[in-house]
Amino acid sequence: MAMKLRLTRMGCKKRPFYRIVAMNSETRRDGRALEYLGYYNPMVDPAEIKVDGDKVRAWLARGAEPTDTVRALLQKAGV
Structure with a gap:
């Protein structure tokens, strides 16, 4: 069972925001x-x-792998 850090889409049509989960x-x-x-x-x-x-x-210490997009967002956030 591989764990991922990724985005889930929230918001309404044409007004998205994303949770990092x-x-x-x-x-x-x-x-x-x-x-x-x-x-985000x-x-x-x-x-x-x-x-x-x-x-x-x-989560990273537990072995979770961030997706490419989440990795870029984490770098922008300074994590």
Whole structure:
């Protein structure tokens, strides 16, 4: 069971925002997350990123693999 840090889409049509979550890699995109780690709102200028760094580091220590997009967002957030 591979764990991933990835985005789930929230918001309404044409107004998306995303939650950064930890979940099983086999779970569908908007499926049940194990833990919510932060959010990303691309609709404001500049884009808003908020991440709980301690939770992210804990999941990375457990072997969770971030997706490419989440990895880039974490680097922007300084985690």
